Amino acid sequence: MTALTIDVHAHVLLPEIEALVGGLPGLAEARALDARRNGPAALAVNGPMVRERVPLLTDPTVRLAAMDRQGVDVQLVSPSPSHYHYWADEETAEKLCRLAGEATAAHCSAAPDRLRGLGLVPLQHPxxxxxxxxxxxxxxxxxxxxSSHAPGRELSDPAYExxxxxxxxxxxxxxxxxxxxTLDERLDQWYLSNTVGxxxxxxxxxxxxxxxGVLDRHPGLKVIAAHGGGYLPTHIGRSDHAWSTRSDAGAGCAHLPSSYLKRLYFDSLVHxxxxxxxLVRVAGPDRVCLGSDYPFDMGTEDPVGALRAARLSEADFDxxxxxxxxxxLNLIPA
Structure with a gap:
């Protein structure tokens, strides 16, 4: 039995989504906010970067060839986060999410044994x-x-229960x-909007x-955090200290914050x-999954090589x- 190499962080671009929202009230304002947050230098690089990757993002044949070069057997394909459009009204948002699910499923149907997909939900309309x-x-x-939040709502909002x-x-x-x-213009130079944001x-x-306490109430949730969970796993000791010493910090969850890392999943994309x-040490070797951010420039073209560089034990590497x-994902190796 051969073990599969599975990339849980890969994206698909869905032109149907942008056609749906094009010209709608709110789109121009959302794009202006995005421009303000990223800054002109980042936008000047982003446009050409995405355009040259359109075949990688839209053509399953091109995707599969890239996976073969990387030694990846299966990708978990998610829509480009630019498709969230959390500014959209209820009617538009419902259409958008249905279209995103159907289009992503159609993309993955080109190779159902190698491509698994994710849809979208309108966090702005719980x-x-x-x-x-x-x-x-x-x-x-x-x-x-x-995403990490919707306008005016954090993931702790009871409306998401x-x-x-x-x-x-x-x-x-x-x-x-x-x-x-949401740090906005503080990160509008040197691509800090992404590298720090x-x-x-x-x-x-x-x-x-x-x-x-979301994870106390729903211990069976399967949450995969992109980018290795960001800064939290390597700085979780500060959260533990606050939980242990302050009544306000410890009021909402039952256990040390670090213990919840073992209830979450993380991709390996930390560079x-x-x-x-x-990350493997604090979350556990059973809670980290391979991730590449295919095919964007902030990802890695060699996710297996990046994993190998961490010098994990053979069991943890596998x-x-x-x-x-x-x-x-309930996949059985062939």
Whole structure:
């Protein structure tokens, strides 16, 4: 029996989504906010970077050839986070999520033994989220991708309780991938909006899930945090200290914050073998999965090589390379 190599962090671009929202009220304002947060220098690089990768993002044949070069057997494919459009009204958001699920499922149908997909839910409209999750699962997708927050709502918001309950009950995967950082213009130079913003958003979102007790109430949730969970896993000792010494910090969750890392999953995309080794240590070798951020420039073109550089034990290497994701996605090696 051959172990699978499984990449849980890979994206698909869905032109149908952008056609749906094009020209709608709110789009221009959202794009202006995105431009303000990233700054002109980043936008000047982002446009050409994405355009040259369109075949990698849209053509399953090109994707599969790239996977072969990387030695990846299976990708968990999620929509580009640029498709969230959390500004959209209820009617548009519901159409968008249905379209995202159907289009992602169609993309993955080109090679169902190698491509598994995720849909989207409208975090800005919590009452629609369960229906969107169910629709994604009906398309044969493994779950949904969510950002670190929606406008005016953190992931600790009680309005999301039905979503967490349904995801836990159904076994759906929730892939936590931020898009945009609320530090705004403080990060609008040198691509700090991504290099600092993404790991910050990951840490904030995971802290809301932990400290609010979401993971106490829903211990069976399957949450995969992109970018290795950001800053939180390597700085979790500060959270433990606050929980232990302050009544306000410890009021919402039952256990030390660090203990919840072993209830979450993390991708391996941290760009530093020492940080990856620490992530495996604090979360456990059964809680880290291979991730590449295919095919964007902030990812890695050699995810297996990046994992090998962490010098894990053979058993831990095999678990991260694919064993953990195979169990998470209910895949049986051939």
């Amino acid at each position: 009452r629609l989220a369960v229906r969107a999750l169910d629709h994604a699962l009906e398309q044969g997708l493994s779950g949904v991708e969510i 039905p979503l967490w309950s349904r995801a836990e009950e159904s076994g759906a995967v929730l892939f936590l991938h931020p898009f945009g950082c 993404q790991p910050t958003e990951n840490a904030v979102a995971l802290s809301h899930l932990i400290f609010s 530093d073998p020492h940080v990856l080794g620490e 678990a991260v390379r694919g064993g953990n994701a195979a169990a998470l």
